[in-house]
Amino acid sequence: GEVSWKTPIQKNAFEIPVAEKVELLLASNAEAQKNGASFVNSNLFQVNEQKYFASSEGSYIDQDIHRIWPTFNVTAIDKAAGKFKTRQAMSAPMGMGYEYMIPKKEDKLVGAVPDMYLYKNSYDMIEDAGLAARQAKEMLSxxxxxxxxxxxxxxxxxxxxxxxxxxxxxxxxxxxxxxxxxxxxxxxxxxxxxxxxxxxxxxxxxxxxxxxxxxxxxxxxxxxxxxxxxxxxxxxxxxxxxxxxxxxxxxxxxxxxxxxxxxxxxxxxxxxxxxxxxxxxxxxxxxxxxxxxxxxxxxxxxxxxxxxxxxxxxxxxxxxxxxxxxxxxxxxxxxxxxxxxxxxxxxxxxxxxxxxxxxxxxxxxxxxxxxxxxxxxxxxxxxxxxxxxxxxxxxxxxxxxx
Structure with a gap:
């Protein structure tokens, strides 16, 4: 028989204006540079897979699957020493909608040191980009x-x-x-x-x-x-x-x-x-x-x-x-x-x-x-x-x- 399944999303990433997403990536880049990054590149991967399965055994299955992944690489350079260090995003790719991009206080965890943050079911990309730049600079020495x-x-x-x-x-x-x-x-x-x-x-x-x-x-x-x-x-x-x-x-x-x-x-x-x-x-x-x-x-x-x-x-x-x-x-x-x-x-x-x-x-x-x-x-x-x-x-x- 016919059945269906859908990723339980709250916000469809494909219904969010492209300009809003670009603005978030650019704001993340700016936060990294403000905190000492020499280079930064950021990405937002979004997937919506519409999958229909039919078999000769009588299965008819309709699935609507969503995935999202915000990520970046932040690089700090010490020109005098000829060294560079890169810190990746602490985000995770998730089976969620755009709600993952809206930070919630309860999803923020403290890492090994007081000013190091890790994230659970939502992600603060701008905050993490700034921290990444500071950590990349610290890595140099x-x-x-x-x-x-x-x-x-x-x-x-x-x-x-x-x-x-x-x-x-x-x-x-x-x-x-x-x-x-x-x-x-x-x-x-x-x-x-x-x-x-x-x-x-x-x-x-x-x-x-x-x-x-x-x-x-x-x-x-x-x-x-x-x-x-x-x-x-x-x-x-x-x-x-x-x-x-x-x-x-x-x-x-x-x-x-x-x-x-x-x-x-x-x-x-x-x-x-x-x-x-x-x-x-x-x-x-x-x-x-x-x-x-x-x-x-x-x-x-x-x-x-x-x-x-x-x-x-x-x-x-x-x-x-x-x-x-x-x-x-x-x-x-x-x-x-x-x-x-x-x-x-x-x-x-x-x-x-x-x-x-x-x-x-x-x-x-x-x-x-x-x-x-x-x-x-x-x-x-x-x-x-x-x-x-x-x-x-x-x-x-x-x-x-x-």
């Missing part, structure tokens, strides 16, 4: 990190990418089976690990779930591109691998009889195949704030925002950088750092997870252009988490000369 083992305090807009690469992709069943191999590899998380029923993907605190239903997320739709109603399911429960992401023609391989509802095609003339749903780390159950987490760390680094990354062809050994780094000494922020990247492997990293902030800090990171398959197809996916602590992680200095 910040201390270069001493390599070694640190406890890491990872903010959701950073941790989301690590979740994406080290949990999202390796638990795609087609990658596990080797059906998907040529583009970004297969997976270390092989079938025998699931069948054993005791593979410790992470510590007991780690609960990671997949879904296509979280309101505001990029992956949220009513039905997938095989006509299956979307849902939520566990991937890692109390640290143990319990499931993959699978579609109709795959689930029998893992002894299940119902698709997970995560099949996707980027357009009518592309083949639909298994795509990553939202993959999120559940928040801690006990009240615990970011400030408390920092207070409990003796020697650590707080990392916010995404940066460069690399992961091997089995989604196992990896390296991640970020946007902004702060040194933690004896429970206090000791200043900004430069040249930080951490190296680990997926199992070691997730087993080093010792604390997760509560649900008040939970928010979404997003990948607006996630690629998979050949010919390549692009999909959008979110990753929720709260600020999380990982102990004894190897940190290298990316500014070193060899």
């Amino acid at each position: 910040a201390k270069s990190v001493d390599p070694g083992k640190y406890d890491l305090v990872l903010e959701p807009n950073h941790l989301g990418l690590t979740i994406h690469e080290s949990v999202g992709h390796p638990l795609e069943l087609d990658r596990v089976l080797g059906y998907e191999a040529n583009y970004a590899g297969t997976s270390f998380a092989t079938l025998d690990k699931l069948k054993a029923g005791n593979f410790n993907y992470g510590s007991k605190l780690v609960n990671i779930f997949a879904d296509k239903t979280q309101e505001g997320s990029l992956g949220a739709v009513g039905y997938d591109d095989e006509g299956v109603k979307c849902k939520q399911w566990d991937l890692i429960k109390d640290g143990v691998l319990v499931n993959y992401q699978a579609i109709r023609d795959q689930v029998h391989i893992i002894g299940q009889n119902e698709s997970h509802g995560c099949c996707y095609s980027q357009s009518w003339n592309d083949v639909q195949f298994q795509r990553m749903p939202n993959v999120s780390l559940a928040p801690g159950k006990d009240p615990y704030s970011v400030q408390q987490m920092i207070k409990d760390v003796e020697k650590g680094i707080y990392i916010a925002g995404r940066g460069s990354y690399s992961i091997d062809q089995q989604r196992y050994n990896f390296q991640f950088g970020g946007t902004v780094y702060y040194e933690i000494k004896n429970g206090q922020i000791a200043g900004m750092l430069n040249d930080v990247a951490y190296q680990s492997n997926t199992q070691e990293f997730w087993n080093s997870c010792t604390k997760i902030c509560d649900a008040s800090d939970y928010r979404l990171f997003g990948s607006f252009f996630d690629g998979k398959g050949q010919p390549s197809q692009v999909s959008a996916v979110s990753h929720g988490s709260s600020t999380t602590r990982f102990d004894g992680i190897n940190v290298i200095n990316t500014g070193r000369t060899i």
Whole structure:
């Protein structure tokens, strides 16, 4: 029968005058320059996907899907030293309408330092652009990190990418089976690990779930591109691998009889195949704030925002950088750092997870252009988490000369 689903938006971005959007971007650029930026470029991506699905099995599904992503890069230059530093936006791509662009006080969170703001379900682009310029300038004279083992305090807009690469992709069943191999590899998380029923993907605190239903997320739709109603399911429960992401023609391989509802095609003339749903780390159950987490760390680094990354062809050994780094000494922020990247492997990293902030800090990171398959197809996916602590992680200095 005929059914329909629509992203629950409050303001359609395509009904907002272009002049108003341009004005916002230019105001953000001006705020960055006023605060010391040498260069700034800003963008506003908006998507409205009208999708109609009909199948010979009797499904007729009409969906109206909205996504939005405000972003920028702010660069500060020290001409005398011949150096530059760039700070990206702390926004997230969202499955929302233009209401995301209207800042709400309750959606603003304080980061590692008092004048650092992070955002939840709405975004203050102008405010963030000014802060980005000040932070980029501060980076120019910040201390270069001493390599070694640190406890890491990872903010959701950073941790989301690590979740994406080290949990999202390796638990795609087609990658596990080797059906998907040529583009970004297969997976270390092989079938025998699931069948054993005791593979410790992470510590007991780690609960990671997949879904296509979280309101505001990029992956949220009513039905997938095989006509299956979307849902939520566990991937890692109390640290143990319990499931993959699978579609109709795959689930029998893992002894299940119902698709997970995560099949996707980027357009009518592309083949639909298994795509990553939202993959999120559940928040801690006990009240615990970011400030408390920092207070409990003796020697650590707080990392916010995404940066460069690399992961091997089995989604196992990896390296991640970020946007902004702060040194933690004896429970206090000791200043900004430069040249930080951490190296680990997926199992070691997730087993080093010792604390997760509560649900008040939970928010979404997003990948607006996630690629998979050949010919390549692009999909959008979110990753929720709260600020999380990982102990004894190897940190290298990316500014070193060899």
